[in-house]
Amino acid sequence: xxxxxxxxxxxxxxxxxxxxxxxxxxxxxxxxxxxxxxxxxxxxxxxxxxxxxxxxxxxxxxxxxxxxxxxxxxxxxxxxxxxxxxxxxxxxxxxxxxxxxxxxxxxxxxxxxxxxxxxxxxxxxxxxxxxxxxxxxxxxxxxxxxxxxxxxxxxxxxxxxxxxxxxxxxxxxxxxxxxxxxxxxxxxxxxxxxxxxxxxxxxxxxxxxxxxxxxxxxxxxxxxxxxxxxxxxxxxxxxxxxxxxxxxxxxxxxxxxxxxxxxxxxxxxxxxxx
Numbered sequence: 001x002x003x004x005x006x007x008x009x010x011x012x013x014x015x016x017x018x019x020x021x022x023x024x025x026x027x028x029x030x031x032x033x034x035x036x037x038x039x040x041x042x043x044x045x046x047x048x049x050x051x052x053x054x055x056x057x058x059x060x061x062x063x064x065x066x067x068x069x070x071x072x073x074x075x076x077x078x079x080x081x082x083x084x085x086x087x088x089x090x091x092x093x094x095x096x097x098x099x100x101x102x103x104x105x106x107x108x109x110x111x112x113x114x115x116x117x118x119x120x121x122x123x124x125x126x127x128x129x130x131x132x133x134x135x136x137x138x139x140x141x142x143x144x145x146x147x148x149x150x151x152x153x154x155x156x157x158x159x160x161x162x163x164x165x166x167x168x169x170x171x172x173x174x175x176x177x178x179x180x181x182x183x184x185x186x187x188x189x190x191x192x193x194x195x196x197x198x199x200x201x202x203x204x205x206x207x208x209x210x211x212x213x214x215x216x217x218x219x220x221x222x223x224x225x226x227x228x229x230x231x232x233x234x235x236x237x238x239x240x241x242x243x244x245x246x247x248x249x250x251x252x253x254x255x256x257x258x259x260x261x262x263x264x265x266x267x268x269x270x271x272x273x274x
Contacts, residue, residue, distance in 0.1 A: 046254070058077050108122070
């Protein structure tokens with residue numbers, strides 16, 4: 001159960017959208033979302049032939065401030081349901097403060113609380129010198145304080161979620177690879193996402209949506225094998241809301257399923273009405 005929840009949070013952050021490395025402009029200010037937006041998902045884990053709904057993940061945008069300047073606060077919070085807390089309690093969070101005009105990240109926090117496992121990631125972004133100052137704390141490991149280069153068009157996991165929702169898919173052909181740069185564990189990973197075209201998808205409450213479909217390249221690790229064993233469907237409209245995210249893992253598979261969205265800047269016109 002814990003594994004499924006942790007992965008759902010990762011899948012949604014990685015797959016909420018695609019950045020624009022190849023378009024020559026990273027920090028455009030398109031009118032895609034606004035403070036007050038909140039999107040919620042169920043987290044499922046496949047156990048044999050049964051899909052188990054173990055928790056929820058929520059993404060939200062708030063107006064805020066950072067070191068005395070206006071900022072937007074992006075956040076992704078997740079928890080197991082109380083019925084599963086006795087088996088394995090999960091309370092995970094991602095927070096990032098960004099410039100409200102460019103969406104360039106200013107400061108990032110990630111707190112992991114899964115059973116007895118607790119970890120923290122903290123990044124400070126120095127736009128003038130193009131470096132990131134990172135502090136990473138994990139159990140049974142020395143505290144990692146590091147400074148690394150911050151290439152243009154590279155994002156932490158959560159600021160990528162929102163920066164990415166401006167992509168113009170009409171510029172890409174089916175099966176074309178789109179490069180992405182993710183900052184994870186104090187390192188920049190050069191990956192890609194393969195665009196798979198358009199498809200109508202139905203979620204678990206029988207709602208249907210016209211979607212853009214793609215598959216990201218995964219980094220090999222303790223959970224994933226290297227490859228494209230993940231599929232994502234996002235609404236084919238100006239909201240770019242992920243409807244379903246599926247992925248194979250070393251044992252079983254996981255899925256995130258859209259529940260609801262409020263405070264959207266643009267309506268979800270991709271829903272196919274009866």
